[in-house]
Amino acid sequence: MRHRDNWLAKHIAPLKTVARRLTLTFLLIAAFGLMLVGKAETVIVENSRVAVSDMMAPILDVLSRPVTFIKDLAEEITELVNMRQQNADLRRENEKLQRWRQQNEILEAENANLRSLLNFVPEAAVSQITARVIADEGGAFLRTVMVNTGMRSGLRKGLVAVAGLGLVGRVAEAGDRSARILLLTDLNSRVPVLIESSRHRAVMAGDNSDWPRLVYLAPNAIIAPGDRVVTSGHGGVFPPGIPVGIVSVAKDGSLRVKPHVDFTRLEHVRILDYGLEGMVSLPPTGKARLVDR
Amino acid sequence: MNDFIARLEILKRIDVWARSLIPFGIVLSSVLISILPWRFPDISLVGPSWVLIAVYYWSAQRPDLLPISLIFLLGLFQDFLTGEPLGINVFLLVSLRGLLGAQRRFVIGQTFFVEWGVFAAVAITVTLLEWLCVSIMAKNFLLISPALLQYIITVIIYPAIAWLFALCLRALPPERVWI
Secondary structure (H helix, E strand, O other): OHHHHHHHHHHHHHHHHHHHHHHHHHHHHHHHHHHHHHHOOOHHHHHHHHHHHHHHHHHHHHHHHHHHHHHHHHHHHHHHHOHHHHHHHHHHHHHHHHHHHHHHHHHHHHHHHHHHHHOOOOOOOOEEEEEEEEEEOOOOOOOEEEEOOOHHHOOOOOOEEEEOOEEEEEEEEEOOOOEEEEEOOOOOOEEEEEEOOOOOEEEEEOOOOOOOEEEOOOOOOOOOOOOEEEEOOOOOOOOOOOEEEEEEEOOOOOEEEEEOOOHHHOOEEEEEEOOOOOOOOOOOOOOOOOOOO | OHHHHHHHHHHHHHHHHHHHOHHHHHHHHHHHHHOOOOOOOOOOOOOOOHHHHHHHHHHHHOOOOOOHHHHHHHHHHHHHHHOOOOOHHHHHHHHHHHHHHHHHHHHOOOOHHHHHHHHHHHHHHHHHHHHHHHHHHHOOOOOOHHHHHHHHHHHHHHHHHHHHHHHHHOOOOOOOOOO
């Protein structure tokens, strides 16, 4: 018996090592194969991704609730601590806003007057859907979030997502009950924008950092940190005039946009449907599917 | 009486079978946990790589219960769920297992610091590999700092997670040694 064990150890063990190495090599090759298939952007890959997301959406929906609760609780505690200071700030801000409001009312009346003089065609009504963020890829190379509703409530690829004061991104993939939103900070995100005061055009390009870069800005553009940036509507994916952020200068001296939206506090997003059909072929999500520069 | 013993035997087998699914269950949960909306305001945009910790720990401790083919499937699931380029997590997790394969005997039965050190070494390799793959796919060198930050957080949090996993390790059926 002992002799037999020794025999086994002598002959089978090396075979097992060989088998293990072969399996490893085979699986690594298979992984490379998958990468090539993924790179080819086939419909099957996108459909499988949507199917898996749809399948997991209800589970993620439930799992994300306690996480959101903890986040809210933490936020409330900080708010309680800062309440006095916040109150003073709000009072000051309120005064300022009151003044703005008066001015706004005057401008609005004037605007309506001028529009009626020009026979201006009003833009189509916007329909909106509010969705809850249930997953956040959160990795080092991808800036997307998943929301808990999809085509069943009218979402479709290419719609615009906003939250609070500003642009969040656009719907990159829509399943039946889940959708993936490509954030404007993602590497693949390109948003045509305008510098609000000077009306200079630029493209806001995400690079996975918190502040997207401003590229293709005219050399003679007048631009200063603090200028407001809004979508320009060129290209027909994003409607014009959605606030995006403010111009800031990064440490390395490059011009960047500090988004109005705080992506760490993203709990709900509003998906706006302007009925735009301008996008012919949208690049799908994913860090690999980049863009030639 | 015989019938009773037979039934007991079946229950025992189900019990062993269920307990041997623990490592798989943990890795699967870690995939889900890592994509929950964790980003805490003002703290960090990246969280630790839970999947890396789970796959490393169970590959080191009980590779028999987390075969490489299962790791392949878990990576594929992660790719589909996160919307990352297809194959990237498959490649990284299988490589992690491959990298560990050679070092495993140094990890087993050693002090915790050795286990932690090997994890740090394997994890930095996987992190750099990920950065390289993604950069090649994007045809552009991407910002590496978020990946390094994620790596540091992952290594720092490893002891706490490993301690939790060690509690589960005790509940597992003994490893079957063939030779």
